Amino acid sequence: MRLVFRAAIFHFRTHWSNQANFWSGITGMLVNNSLILFGIWAMLFAGKSHLNESRDGFLMMNLILMLAWGCLHVFGGGATTLDTQITQGHLDSAMTTPRAPLLVLSLTSSYLPAWGDMLLGFIGILAFSFRLGPVFFLHALLISIFATLALLAVYLFIGCLAFWFRRTDNAHSVLVNICLAFNTYPVYEGSGAGPRWMIFILPLLLSGAVPAAYLVNPSLKMLALEAGGSVVMFFLARAVFHRGLRRYQSASVPSLQRS
């Protein structure tokens, strides 16, 4: 924990050292996310009071996703670029320390604009809490932790592709975008009334859609699904990482193969 804390402090100092960059990055992301939310809201919900419950679910889904995405990219940004780190040989140096390589890789970088995501997600949840009460805030914080864990697992699964395949950058971008899209656009009905095939992509929905369904209608079943699902996903992803680690060859070998 001390290492995580120190890494976060150092990354923050780096970001803060260039104020123009810091505020540009945050403002850019705040505007970016607000525009997406506004655009979808204007398309689907503006002037349609009968869709109020769906609207709240849509907003909560996006706020939880933003908070989870922001936390992950700010405090464990390295995990989100796992494939690049593996193909570029950063794993070599991560394995030379007595600490877990996955932890070391995760703490190597922090994505500045993600502060904007975190901020907007947090402000949005505070706004909902003002309307729905402090218990909602506690629910939202708890569910955000699991959503972050689930998102981390998704990034790990996708990043680990680099252990088995050569050029994974395009695949990484596509798979991440697909996961984010399912938690951004309201395809899934929180009450479970979505298409039946949705059950097959349930692990992807743990970062936004399932938490939102829980926040709209809190139930022990949904909480268990989110908590159990994200923990299982994380341990599975960790197992895949260690499996990949066993077949990993030093960076010089893949680079020779590519040349």
Next chain:
Amino acid sequence: MAEARFYLKLFVFRMREPFTDFLATGITYVLYCFFVWLLSMVWMRFNAHNSLFTFKQVLLYIGVTELLFMSFLSLRAITGATEDFALFLARPRSWVGREIMANIGMNLGKRLLFALSLIGFSYLLGAQPEDPPAFLARLALLLVLLALPQALIATLFSTLRLTFPQSDYFVLPFSKIFLALGGVFGPLSDYGEPWRWVFLNLPGADLFFQPAFFAVHGYFFETDFANWALRLIVLNAVLLIVTLFFYQRGRRAYQAWGG
């Protein structure tokens, strides 16, 4: 004459570029088809009951807006453009001219591939255009007409970063103005008032909604071709003036490494 040949060759070279590594970039077209499908599903869930579009038409509409958007602004191309700016100061050729031609070429190449994906995907889902030759002719006309404003916007950001490197952080939010307010998520004609009126009068509607509406229906929404073309010409003129202004400013303020 030699000047014109140089720019023409550059245009052809950049247009052919996306075709050269299709195996590596092919998965991007899977993502494109996924977004077309996903947004069509969202539209089906919320807007199908009071729309000017059938499901087949909306799939084609979103296909067109997404192909225009997914090739809209590339941060990699924008930052790459300024990398050899210092060299161009010593060359007898125009850097702005080079950028505009390169952007037009790259844009057309990408959009042709997206258009091919759309045709294949629409046949796969049984949502093919009712009159394929007419649809393709309209799409081809739009791709040619819309290549210039897209190239000018990309060049504008390249010139902006000569003076303000932080403008990189605003590429994403700027593109979201067009994504969220330009009718990429769904037809603006289905939006509720007053937002429909507001969005229809923004440049995003001229670059995304109206072209896609025209490609699907064969006519423009609450306007005609002459009016749309006039708005496009004015937009191009404004973009060109602003681009040249920031180019001159950037050139004066530019300091090469070691300067």
